[in-house]
Amino acid sequence: MLTIVITALVTLVIVLIAANLISGEKQIEHNIERLYASDDPQFPRSMSLLLGPPVVSGNRFEVLLNGDEIFPSMLAGIRSAQKTITFETFIYWSGEIGEQFAAALADKARSGVAVHVLLDWVGSSKMDKRYLQMLREAGADVIQYHKPRISGLGRMNDRTHRKLLVIDGHTGFTGGVGIAEEWTGHAQDEKHWRDTHFRVEGPVAGHMQAVFMDNWIKATGDVLHGPDYFPEIAPAGDGVAHMFSSSPSGGSDDMQLMYLMAITAATHTIHLASAYFVPDKLTINAIVEATRRGVKVQIVTPGKHIDTHTVREASRAGWGDLLKAGVEIHEYQPTMFHCKLLIVDELLVSVGSTNFDNRSFKLNDEANLNIYDRDFAKAQIAIFADDIKRSKRITLDDWNRRPLIEKLIERTVALLDPQL
Numbered sequence: 001m002l003t004i005v006i007t008a009l010v011t012l013v014i015v016l017i018a019a020n021l022i023s024g025e026k027q028i029e030h031n032i033e034r035l036y037a038s039d040d041p042q043f044p045r046s047m048s049l050l051l052g053p054p055v056v057s058g059n060r061f062e063v064l065l066n067g068d069e070i071f072p073s074m075l076a077g078i079r080s081a082q083k084t085i086t087f088e089t090f091i092y093w094s095g096e097i098g099e100q101f102a103a104a105l106a107d108k109a110r111s112g113v114a115v116h117v118l119l120d121w122v123g124s125s126k127m128d129k130r131y132l133q134m135l136r137e138a139g140a141d142v143i144q145y146h147k148p149r150i151s152g153l154g155r156m157n158d159r160t161h162r163k164l165l166v167i168d169g170h171t172g173f174t175g176g177v178g179i180a181e182e183w184t185g186h187a188q189d190e191k192h193w194r195d196t197h198f199r200v201e202g203p204v205a206g207h208m209q210a211v212f213m214d215n216w217i218k219a220t221g222d223v224l225h226g227p228d229y230f231p232e233i234a235p236a237g238d239g240v241a242h243m244f245s246s247s248p249s250g251g252s253d254d255m256q257l258m259y260l261m262a263i264t265a266a267t268h269t270i271h272l273a274s275a276y277f278v279p280d281k282l283t284i285n286a287i288v289e290a291t292r293r294g295v296k297v298q299i300v301t302p303g304k305h306i307d308t309h310t311v312r313e314a315s316r317a318g319w320g321d322l323l324k325a326g327v328e329i330h331e332y333q334p335t336m337f338h339c340k341l342l343i344v345d346e347l348l349v350s351v352g353s354t355n356f357d358n359r360s361f362k363l364n365d366e367a368n369l370n371i372y373d374r375d376f377a378k379a380q381i382a383i384f385a386d387d388i389k390r391s392k393r394i395t396l397d398d399w400n401r402r403p404l405i406e407k408l409i410e411r412t413v414a415l416l417d418p419q420l
Helices: 002-021 042-051 066-080 096-110 129-138 150-155 204-220 254-265 281-292 309-317 320-324 358-363 374-389 396-400 404-419
Strands: 056-065 084-089 114-120 141-145 164-167 171-175 196-201 239-246 269-274 296-302 328-332 340-344 348-352 366-372 391-394
Touching (some): 042 239, 042 254, 056 374, 066 171, 066 196, 084 096, 084 204, 096 114, 129 141, 164 204, 171 348, 171 366, 204 366, 254 340, 254 348, 254 358, 281 296, 281 320, 296 374, 309 404, 320 396, 340 374, 374 391
Parallel strands (some): 296 328
Antiparallel strands (some): 056 239, 171 196, 328 391, 340 348
8 A cells, every 4th residue: 555655656756757847849950041131121021920918109218227227116116006016026025126116116005006016936935024024914916926736837937038127007127136235236236236127108119018917817717907007108308119928828938049049130239147057959050050140249158156056057057059150259257247138230129038048938927018219229238348357257168168077067957958
């Protein structure tokens, strides 16, 4: 009898692991054919129709660098809300900034603003439970995404990594930042991280709201709609953009598809800022092909200051083909580099929650904002160049001369690539 019970338990564990690690969807397996360049109108047309909502004009974008600019702007947005606040994030930890956000959200809920907060259960595991109580007592709706339940064990590896804050349906924030002390300051030392976030006004904020609703409906079954959430939005500028999402429950390959299409359309330059850079063979091949047709590729990724050394080791294991092809790889030196940004040909700027790894491409719920604006792209390239000045370039010789023990560790860790 004991043997039968043990066998049943082992079988259950294996089934749950398989359910969490294996997607039933077909995945992109072949290189995407280059049919047009980034300056061809077909590029944004294909990107918008394949990935989700069509691009919309009338938007204004503001870049926010590091916590000293990001958090005051987000908190001001919360305090300005008149009708609704929708907020979805992965990391929410204890600390002064976490306290400030909880207090600001609770204040608006008490004043009659409809406040909806969606926190990833894993990402908010270090959150002071007092914040949850504060929010709920104030009347805010607070949900922890995919909190473990017997009926949902097969979804435990599906985390929401999205970072969205939408105010009154017309102003949105997205980028790389989490709610934790590590993101405060101005990246002045190793305890304060380097990151970029974006404030958005205009019709594309409606796209951001729709992305939030995707997971809110999954988590609660409630549909939030009407003019308080989806108002008619007047133009705020002349920027063109669209917001789209990916999830293992539908369109899990959309983020990788976006990156592959953008890389394939690139003609002159690719600038990639990636907190976790662990590309698979298909994506490496696309980057190498870009260099062969004359595209200059520069990548900035974390150096020794990183919160997950396993990711850095897995990343470095796969740099050989990229460095041989002439790709420039720079490791940021002062502190943890948490930016997530792709710039193609001084035209496309893609920002949001997505890392350049299989976890973001296949497993997480992610969301990215694609902006098609040459002046905005040039401004982001200038910021990228400043980050390179604070980075160390890794050459092919450097990579080849790594100590043997490092190579062995990297090759071992690289076996975990599908989960990183």
